[in-house]
Amino acid sequence: MTLSFERFLAVSRGRFVADATSLSAEFRPSTDSRSIERGETFICLHGPHFDGHDFIATALARGASAVVVDDDAKVPRGVAAPIVRVADTKIAYLAGAAEARAGFSGQVVAITGSTGKTTTKEFALQLIGSRRRVIGTPHNENNELGVAKLCYRLGPDVGVAVVEFGARHPGEIEQLVALAAPGIGILTNVGEAHLEFFRDQAELAHTKFALFSRGAHPVCNAADVWSRMLATQAQLDGSTLWVRLVGDPLMSGIMLEAGTPRDDAVAVTFGASHAFARWRLPGEHNLRDALLAAGAAILAGLTFEEALAGFGELRLPPGRFESHLTPSGATIVYDAYNASPTSMLYALRTFAALPATRHIAVLGSMAELGADAPAHHIAIGAAAATLRLDELHCGGAFASDLAAGARGAGMATVSVFVSNAEIGERLRGALHAGDSVLLKGSRVQKMEEILRGLLAPGILAS
DSSP: OOOBHHHHHHHHTOEESSOOTTOOSBOOEESOTTTOOTTOEEEOOEETTEEGGGGHHHHHHTTOSEEEESOGGGSOTTOOSOEEEOSOHHHHHHHHHHHHHHTOOSEEEEEEOSSSHHHHHHHHHHHHHTTSOEEEOOTTOOSHHHHHHHHTTOOTTOSEEEEEOOOSSTTHHHHHHHHHOOSEEEEOOOOSTTGGGSSSHHHHHHHHHGGGTTOOEEEEETTOHHHHHHHHHTTOTTTSEEEEETTSOOOSSEEEEEOOOBTTEEEEEETTEEEEEEOOOOSHHHHHHHHHHHHHHHHTTOOHHHHHTTGGGOOOOTTSSEEEEOTTSOEEEEOOSOOOHHHHHHHHHHHHTSOOSEEEEEEEOOOSOGGGHHHHHHHHHHHHHHTTOSEEEEESTTHHHHHHHHHHTTOOOEEEOSOHHHHHHHHHTTOOTTEEEEEEOOGGGOTHHHHHHHHTTOEEOO
């Protein structure tokens, strides 16, 4: 059901303060004056560094058909377009989105977790999209405004919506569940991401597990301790679709299981069904995310065979384990979309298993880990040493902790760099054909600067 302007006014308790005779019946909102399209309604949201009311003239010049405000005094004089007055523009925008979702008869799949959210979302879009009309949250628009934006796109031409839920503070997943009302929920894992904003990991885990607070069918990772514990406490372990790799615990619910990949294929079992799927991506974490996506696809109506049919063509999102070739013949593995202790370990293990003459890791510091940040960095440095990498170069605020962990675990070639330009220059003349370099760090470390410096100009290898 497309949301009407009349329904938006009802749920937002808005009122017109200017003529509305020129409006169409359909309500199509936009919160960005830079990309607004003709016929859309401009919502004047507030942020810490902006006020949408300041861009009313720009929105109207681009073709906005109406404007929603909560401060009449900031409406430019002489505006002829319809103006809707609400008490709070953000609350009104979210109320309209919830109403749009309530009128949608298709499936909503929601994904949250500390790592792998976006990868699992992209995998689900690819697998489900082969059989059904599917839409998903773009990029990493996983807060309440991004989820609301997706809700407004729900309509009779959509069969399945795949939405990513992010949480930087307690209670946020529950708010997103109330907005998007998912029927299927995927919890990838509970790790250490954003711990700075939570009392402890238990509070983070309960925040994530609220994904299932309103009845979404759970799809969970059998290897994740918190998922197992909270599913048991909530008496959901028996009804959960559990994803399991070799060595993971056996669970009481239905299981979607994969063996060890060999020769670009992997054996997959779902209940009494067995199949071989093509598989070419590195790392068991990517296989696990693909199984989570396939589990949601099955719950959304695909057969077991249909859900596996696209495994061999799955593509990672940008910034995840990208492979680039330098002019010298060395390979750069760029995996710096973001970083947490869990994702660092995944990347290091996968990188260490790649064939190479030398394995060189360039690690930037991880952000938002709170008081335990030094200990987490020491542990990652030690892991790099345990994996027998040939060199480790550490940057960022916790570079010394990364280096200390590696040296303490017996690694010999360890260095700390002050700037991305410095390490890029140092490595550029030292790399040879057959070498492999991992670039991994939080977004604030801007590891792409090192990538650009090493490629010069560079060729995408895969």
